[in-house]
Amino acid sequence: MEPKFQNTFIPKRPVVTERKNVATPRRKTSFFGMLVTLVFIVTLIATGGVFGYTKYLQVDIEKKDIRLKEQGDALDRGLIQELALADAQLDLAEGVFGNHLAPSRFFERLEEMTLQQVQFTSFSYEASPGKNPSITLSGLAPDYNVAALQSDLFARDEFIASSIFSDLNETEDGDVIFNVEASAKSQLTSYKN
Numbered sequence: 001m002e003p004k005f006q007n008t009f010i011p012k013r014p015v016v017t018e019r020k021n022v023a024t025p026r027r028k029t030s031f032f033g034m035l036v037t038l039v040f041i042v043t044l045i046a047t048g049g050v051f052g053y054t055k056y057l058q059v060d061i062e063k064k065d066i067r068l069k070e071q072g073d074a075l076d077r078g079l080i081q082e083l084a085l086a087d088a089q090l091d092l093a094e095g096v097f098g099n100h101l102a103p104s105r106f107f108e109r110l111e112e113m114t115l116q117q118v119q120f121t122s123f124s125y126e127a128s129p130g131k132n133p134s135i136t137l138s139g140l141a142p143d144y145n146v147a148a149l150q151s152d153l154f155a156r157d158e159f160i161a162s163s164i165f166s167d168l169n170e171t172e173d174g175d176v177i178f179n180v181e182a183s184a185k186s187q188l189t190s191y192k193n
Contacts, residue, residue: 113153117146137180147176
């Protein structure tokens with residue numbers, strides 16, 4: 001018998017290739033990809049947190065606004081007007097006292113630093129709030145030493161900003177006359193101090 005040949009190339013049995021532990025290729029994850037994913041997740045969480053906190057603040061502000069209106073309605077309007085008037089009066093009084101001058105303190109200081117042998121024969125005083133008052137005096141001393149000592153007392157005094165003794169002359173009686181131009185510090189005449 002003659003061998004039989006098939007004239008088709010299609011196999012009658014299925015062609016199966018065996019796989020023997022062949023690993024499927026895995027996608028490689030890069031560091032950059034992981035970093036981008038992590039940043040995306042953190043951004044989503046932060047956005048959600050900001051959104052939630054904003055809503056919380058809005059609700060809190062609304063609650064406090066309601067409480068403030070309730071407490072505002074409970075206030076006595078008459079009392080508020082009285083207190084506002086009292087505050088305005090206190091501000092006005094503070095302004096008046098702040099600009100008020102008290103020359104009596106200067107006179108007390110002048111009395112303390114004037115020697116017993118010195119006599120002032122004329123006095124001029126000019127003062128305005130916030131400025132150093134200026135004083136012009138004419139005096140009489142028994143001799144030049146007493147006049148010099150009086151000049152030294154004026155120069156050393158903490159409340160006298162400047163002092164100039166001038167026109168020292170001897171009278172017929174032997175006394176010494178002099179003129180003084182001085183400037184006192186404003187603290188000495190300010191009512192507030």
